[in-house]
Amino acid sequence: MNTAAHPLPYAAPYGRPPARPRRGFPWVPAFIVFQLVCQLALISGSIGGARVVVRMAAFGASLALLLALRGRGSAHPAAGPAVLALAVLGICVFHPETRGVTAGAAQVGLYAAVLGPLFWVPRLSSIDLRMLRRAVLILWGFHTLSAGLGVMQVYRPGTFQPPVSAIVESKGKGYIESLKITTATGQRVFRPMGLTDVPGGAAISGLYAVLLGVGFFLTRRTPFAMTASLASIGLGVACLYLSQVRALVVMTGISLIAVAGILVWRRDVRRLSTLVTGLAVMVLAGYFAARDMAGADVSRRMGTLIRNRPGQVYYDNRGRFLEDALFKTLPNAPFGEGLGHWGMTATYFGGGAPTKNVWVEIQWAGWIVDGGAPLLLTYLLALGVTLLAAWRIARARPPSPQAHDLPFWAAIVLAYSVGATALTFSYPIFLSQSGMEFWLLNATLFAAARHARLAAAPRPAPP
DSSP states (O other): TTTOSSSSSEEEEGGGGOOOOOOOOOHHHHHHHHHHHHHHHHHTTOOGGGGHHHHHHHHHHHHHHHOOOOOOOOOOTTTHHHHHHHHHHEEEEEHOSOOOOHHHHHHHHHHHHHHHHHHTTTTTOOOOHHHHHHHHHHHHHHHHHHHHHHHHHHTTSSSSSSOOOOHTTTTTTHHHTTTTEEESOOOOOOOOTTSSSSSSHHHHHHHHHHHHHHHHHHHHHHHHHHHHHHHHHHHHHEEEEHTTHHHHHHHHHHHHHHHHHHHTTTTTTTHHHHHHHHHHHHHHHHHHHHHHHHHHHHHHHHTTTSSSHHHHHIIIIHHHHEEEIIIHHHHHHHTTTTSSSSHHHHHHSOSSSSSSSOOSSSSSHHHHHHHHHHHHHHHHHHHHHHHHHHHHHHSSSSSSGTTTTTHHHHHHHHHHHHHHHHHHTTSSSGGGHHHHHHHHHHHHHHHHHHHHHHSOOOOOOOO
C-alpha cells in the first residue's frame, strides 16, 4: 500500500472525512454581552423596581459561572493570592464590627463575583486567540458607540439623552448642577453619559474606545480597519475631555505610555512610529473637537492636571483619602473595620441606619476597611502576579504564525491593567463591573496564550 498517497490511512475509515473537533460554548463573549445588556437595561426608565435585580444579576452571572463551569485547564498564576484574599474576607464576616451576617456575606459575594472570571475562564479549554479577539471586538464596538453617543449628547443637547440615575437625582440640585458643563453656546448640559445613567459615565467608554482602538490599529492592516480604529481613538479622546473625569484621563495616559514602553522593549520601531503618529493626530483632533463643543470648561478642567506638581495635584483631590487610609485607619484597625459599611452592600443589605460612618472614595481605603493589612497585601499580590503574567506574554515571541498578534493583544491588556491598577488610587474599581472586566480580560489572555502554546507544541508521531 502506498502510504504517501494515504498519509492518514486509519483516520477516516470507510471514506468518511475526519470529524472536526467540537468547539465549546463561547462563554466569555456571552458573558460580556450579558454584562452589556444589564448596563443597557439600567438606562431604561421602564424597569422601575427591577433595577436592583438587574444590578445584582450582572454580578450574579459571574458567581453562577464560577460554581457551574468545570474544566481541566491550568489555573491562572494569580489564583492563589486571590483565594487568600477571599479567605481573609470570609474570616472578616465574623469581625465584631461587621454590619450583620447578611451584609458581610453580601460583601464577600461581591468580591467573589468580581474575581470570578479569574477562576472560571482558565477552566475552559476552548479559549483561544480567536475568542480573545471576539471578546475585545464586542467591548470595542459597544464602548465606541457609547463614546460616540456621549459626544453627540454634548454636540446636540437633549438628543440621545438617557434618564439620569435616581440615586444621582436624590443627592439634590447642587450636586446635580456640579455634574453639568457649559457648552460653547452657553447651554448647561450633563457631562456625557453615553450608554449609562450617570453624568460623566461615558468616560469609561472613552478609555476603552482609545485603548482597544489602539489594539486594532496595531494588529490590522486593511484601510477600513485602520480608519475605524483611528476614528474610535478620536471619539474616545473627545469623550474623555468632555466627561472631565480626570482620573480616567490620567489612566488613559498611563495605559498608552505602557503600550509604547512594551513596543520599545520589543524594538518594534515600525509599529511604535505608526502608533505615535496616529495618536498625535487623533489626540489633537479629539481635544480641539471637545474644546469647540464645551469651550473654556475643557481647557480649565484639564489645565488643573498641570497647574501644580503631579503629587500635589493628586494630594489635593484624592491623596488625602490615601493618607487617611494608610496612616489613620490602618494603624487603628489593622484587621479592618468589619464588612458591609460602604458601597452597594451597605445600600442594599445594610438593614437600616448605619452603625458607624465609613466613607470610602478609593480602592485602597476599601481594602483596609474591609480586611485591613491582610486583605490589602493579598489583593495587591494578586494584582502584581497578574501584571507579571501579562508582561511575560507581551514580551515573548509568538508561539506560532497563527498567533502572530498575541503579544500585541497582551500589550493592550497589560496597558489596560496598569491603568486600572493606577485607578485604585482614585476609585474603588475592584468592586465594580470594570473590576470584573479587568479579571475577565487577563484570564482570557492567559487561557488564549496557553492554548496557543499547546497548539504549537510538537506532537508525537503516530505509531
